Amino acid sequence: MGRASMLKTIRVKLFLTFLVTTLLIVLGMYVFMRWSLDRGFTEFVETRQREQVTNLIEGLTESYAGNQGWGALTGDKQKWVDLLWQSNPHGHHRPPLWLKQSPAEANDVWPPIAIEPPVNRRFIPLELRAMLLNADKSIIFGRKEAFQQLSLQPIRYQDKIVGFLGLLPGKTVNQVSEIRFMERQSEAFIWIALLMIVLSAGLAGLLAYTLGRPLKRITTAAKALAVGHYDSRLPVESNDELGQLARNFNDMAAAWEQSEQARRRWVADISHELRTPLAVLRGELEALQDGIRPLTKEAIDSLFGDVMRLNRLTDDLYQLSLSDQGALSYRKVQLDPVALLKEDLVALKPEFQNKQIAIKWTNNLTDPVSIYADPDRLSQLYRNLLTNSVNYTDSKGQLAITLSLESDKLVLNFSDSKPSVPEHELPKLFDRFYRVESSRNRHHGGAGLGLAICSNIVEAHNGTIQAQSSPLNGLTIRIELPISS
Secondary structure, three states: OOOHHHHHHHHHHOOOOOOHHHHHHHHHHHHHHHHHHHHHHHHHHHHHHHHHEEEOOOHHHHHHHHHOOOOOOOHHHHHHHHHHHHHHOOOOOOOOHHHHHHHOOOOOOOOOOOOOOOOOEEEOOOOHHEEEEOOOOOOEEEEHHHHHHHHHEEEOOEEEEEEEEEOOOOOOOOOOOHHHHHHHHHHHHHHHHHHHHHHHHHHHHHHHHHHHHHHHHHHHHHHHOOOOOOOOOOOOOOOHHHHHHHHHHHHHHHHHHHHHHHHHHHHHHHHHHHHHHHHHHHHHHHHHOOOOOOOHHHHHHHHHHHHHHHHHHHHHHHHHHHHOOOOOOOEEEEEEEHHHHHHHHHHHHHHHHHHEEEEEEEEEEOOOOEEEEEEHHHHHHHHHHHHHHHOOOOOOOEEEEEEEEEEEEEEEEEEOOOOOOOHHHHHHHHOOOOOOOOOOOOOHHHOOOOOHHHHHHHHOOOOEEEEEEEOOOEEEEEEEOOOOO
């Protein structure tokens, strides 16, 4: 699957995720609001029903008391309808047409059969659910077939039950307008839900596009980076995770760009460093072939010296590449770094004597120290630093070696005399192939790899190394190594 297809898939997934989430929220809100409305309306209707039932029982009691029985009411359906309507405290002044027409049926049949009121099936007016029974439960107004469904409310007069008000099951409302209100509310909820679905689809599409746009930019930049365009950068437009991702991408691209520039410089420097000794060696061999220079012991020694310098350069390159990769073999043991340094000084003492360079040794350690280090690599570190001092310090100069202890760290300072190094060039001394004087004689200056190797060895021992100006007007190399507790 290509990057474009992947991006489309991510956008589609984001769109569907936002849309489904919003739909679930809208559906939940719709169900909750509908349930809340139905519950509230049902409680409202039941409260009205209880009020109307109470009024109807009071009206029937007054009718019984005024007529000393049910005789005046029996058979007079109009009076029964009037009592039903008067019990409704929220009704209109005039009863609806279907209620007016109901007395046309048989006198004792109630609710009416032939006339169906225009009401919702979920709600039935109380007038169509009420029946009137004598104290012996004989029907005054009602239907025999519905008798078993009735719930009976006693009608009392002078502490005696004189009749029953029977109610058929079912929800009730007092007005058709109340039913219409519920229907309008249900329709409104449906339209609101549909509108929310449309809005959520638009919002989901907008969010998917907004979040997909930086992903598209990241995809494009990653593709450019993969083909070698290391100058690709992403705009940082926010402080969220996407903004942090853009910053991390830019840092990675910058690191790759620097690495590519360093690689190119590395190749150019290696080519330059190898070309010079090879050119000298070639020139001397051509002179021997042409007979310009006789094949003498001095000529052979010169050729051998050129070969050895070339060998040292290739060996330094090999050691540096190994240390860069972390592939140098380190066999660390507990050792005395001071004793090891003294041994290396003894080994190189003749070279210092040849240039008449005095060595000043200052040991501020009160007790012997021990560090966890590789003796061969530590010796390589010492010898590189001592050799640099021999090669770069002027004749009849001085090298001061100072050892001290600071915060559980062994500090070694190698300070030599003239020539000095400009302050702005001190941080560059550990760069490979860097030399303060590019024209310095390579027979003494080397290829500029020694301090780079020293830096890698110190870092492998969890230490630090830095270059400073020397109090002897030369260069100071300061090394800090952690000591073992």
